[in-house]
Amino acid sequence: MIRRSFLLALALGASLPLAAWAEAPLKVVATTGMIADAVQQVGGDQVEVKGLMGPGVDPHGYRQTRSDIVAATRADLVLWHGLYLEAQMEDFFHDLERKRKVVAVADAIDKSKLRAHADYADKYDPHVWMSPVLWKDVVVEVQKALTDVRPDSAAYFAANAQRFLAEIDQLNAYGKKVLAQVPKDNRVLVTAHDAFAYFGEEFGFEVLGIQGISTQSEAGLNRIGELVNTLVARNLTAVFVESSVSDRSMRALIEGAAAKGHTVSVGGELYSDAMGEPGTYEGTYIGMLDHNITVIARGLGADVPERGMSGKLSAGL
Known part of the structure; x- marks a missing residue:
């Protein structure tokens, strides 16, 4: 059966090889629910997302579990927030970078847009998802990371990202x-x-x-x-x-x-x-x-x- 994503790409005028859409979904591990949602919105049926931190989980003190380590080492792509949010996991991610594609998606935000961290002189307030405008920068970084891993799906990821960014604009206007x-x-x-x-x-x-x-x-x-x-x-x-x-x-x-x-x-x-x-x-x-x-x-x-x-x-x- 022809994949829905392939049909969408055709509707958008994309010229992509059919073989690209026959690949298995990318296995993506994301730390927070907000990042996992961005991956799902941009990646669509080209991704299989595992979020490490569910409802009610505090990322500031979270430490990786044995199952988290297994999932991350088997993933095609690992996305974490950065900006010292997952402070207890930073060493794990830096070590994993030698073996897997690992990206701290919020670290890409222009630092001039960020607030200084009250407790650490060289850090920033990591809660950027509270601003729809700042979160759009993270969504774009998620799109880039997915495209780097699967460049043949670039048009599909771009179309999904543009749709999601428009929804975030609508949310900001409502707010x-x-x-x-x-x-x-x-x-x-x-x-x-x-x-x-x-x-x-x-x-x-x-x-x-x-x-x-x-x-x-x-x-x-x-x-x-x-x-x-x-x-x-x-x-x-x-x-x-x-x-x-x-x-x-x-x-x-x-x-x-x-x-x-x-x-x-x-x-x-x-x-x-x-x-x-x-x-x-x-x-x-x-x-x-x-x-x-x-x-x-x-x-x-x-x-x-x-x-x-x-x-x-x-x-x-």
Whole structure:
């Protein structure tokens, strides 16, 4: 049976040898769910993707398992984020580079676009997926990596990448529209750790995290006390928990505000370092950011579509 990808290439006017489309799918290993989704979007039926970190998994402290090592050493292509996100795995990937095609896809972003890491002088904030504009650079790098491994499929990967980049533009436009409806005094995003700074820059929000850029940093009593005082002084009434970070510190923040006679509630749960469940809309990059944008806008006082940008979000947000 003629492959769907071959038909798409023909429809786009590509001239590709039929033998190229008869090859088995590329075996690609990706660390985070966001990268795995980009591979699937760009690679289509030319790839077989294994993501190492599923829903609720914190990449900052993740260490490779025996099965991860086996999958990576057998893969045609291994993609990791870089920018010190998978700090515990860097030695493994650098060693693997001698045997397999290994690419740190976020390292390709122009460093002038990145924020300095608060804890390490020579590092950068790795949470670039929170900005649709920055994530487009990563998608392009994924396209380049796939094309390097399978150049005969270049036209197919390019067509898929352009479609996905257009969807990301649509997502960004939705975010700009609904988040602009949040009253200016409410445009303060209080979260468990400092993962949303690029989001704040993109959409015009002040971001306050209990922990630092890495979840491995400690949330001290002084920091919680500072944030409690900020909530009270600025009459902020909503904070947000994260799916991949314990809510213990956030509960302490709410209790601290209550002790001062100020009521603070949870505005919703956000996806920070991991996406939603596989097979769900929130388990895709577009769905993850659609969820975050919609939950933040609603939690801070905006009137937003009940089911998000395209009506695909799960009910009961």
